[in-house]
Amino acid sequence: MATLTVFINNRSYTCDASTTVAGAITQATPQLSATRQSVRDMPRTMVCGMGICFECRVTINGAAHQLACQTPVASGMRITYGEGGDAKL
Amino acid sequence: MQSYDVIIIGAGPAGMHAAHALASRGQHVALIDDNPAAGGQIWRGVNNKSIQPARAALESPHITTYYQTRVIATLASQQLLVENPRDAHLLHYRHLIIASGARELLLPVAGWTLPGVTGIGGLQALVKAGMPIANKRVVIAGTGPLIWPVAVFLRMHGAHIVAIAEQQSLPRLVRFGLHLARYPRKIWQAVGYAAQLIGVPFMADSHVIAITGTTQSTGVRIQRGDHQFQLTCDYVAIGHHLVPNLDIAQSLGCDTTPAAVTTTGLLATTIPHVYAIGEARGIGGLDCAIAEGHLVAAVICRDTSAITQWQQRVAHERQLATAIAATFATPATTPLADDTIVCRCEDVTHAQLQHARDWRTAKLQQRCGMGPCQGRICGAATQHLYGWGPDAVRPPLRPARVATLALLQTISTDVE
Structure with a gap:
């Protein structure tokens, strides 16, 4: 199975090349945990898996508010969230 | 601007089959989907015998696929403004097919915003995308026929299904089962699911009243009749059947009900040159979507013998859709706390x-x-x-880049 390297919050991870950013994030963390804070500072992460709920938005290669569940990974992709990552929206 | 005989919005089973059937009759087709690949939310990445030929046929030179592409606006003079991660396009159609599918109905309950709480189809989609699920304890709750295949899918991927908590009563589920008797393929499917879920506790008449946890879900509180109990789990997959995606139809001005785009028996909406098929016509499932994909192609190409053949098939499959709606379409809502x-x-x-x-x-x-x-x-x-009804749908239908909207300047007199 082909793999590639992405950077999640500045740490490198090797993931399956056919996965999405959501897949890469969940492989890098042992348990689904917050990838953003809501407007009232509540922890949130991916819910619908289908690009509907917008809960999974993260910063990808510097572009904020990208949907992790709808974005295929690419080699060298830089994914950030949490502190210093996605701004609240 | 690119121009097509037919533009199909949605590359799920309905849209794929329409594309295949139209291309094989020589029509030039554009197939648009916001996902990275064809197949739809449920069938994407699944090797299903029913949809494999249509998926393979998308390689046809008559079909142009636009993946990761969202419809931002529907314009007068039969044009769509669409956007992908790189650029935007104006596309022109002679006929438009809405195959926009459905999404899960996600109903509020205490704790539903905690990380670890997903939709039912949502969890399946995430696992398909590579999310590890092996040895995770999962409670599947809510209602709908989606519960069964997803439970089987998750178990095959190593999840520990703590329980399935279905809202509907057992008699109601049995009545639904009896409807399936007229659909042999569905019966075998159901038997297969049951066999693969041996040992998984199934609870009917069970309502989630709270999901517990502080930074992520750690359990779920369930009410069954007069008593309540707590289940411990890592993930809660909870959904309340499906609702059709109607925003594109509404943006075009098509009449809709909360459950479907209004159509004739030949799949025409109330707007000329615009058709609706699959879940957009009301939740009917895979076989219904496939039949309507074939029918719409026959209608557009005026293939009368094919129309008769597929109309009968659609009528048969739509009877099941009626039974699905009667059983699952009006989920109970749990009384909400003020701070939910x-x-x-x-x-x-x-x-x-x-x-x-x-x-x-x-x-x-x-x-x-x-x-x-x-x-x-x-x-x-x-x-x-x-009981609130929807508001008028206005562009942009999805958050869009300024550069995309700037394309409208080139045809600004056409914008509604």
């Missing part, structure tokens, strides 16, 4: 919405439905909770 979040984007609570008269005042006064999802989650939820 209803609009997840703007963190609007149940208490804040008590004084709103309708969806419009909720939007204007509380920002309910004004966040990035544009009410796709809380719009359907408030319809169920408070």
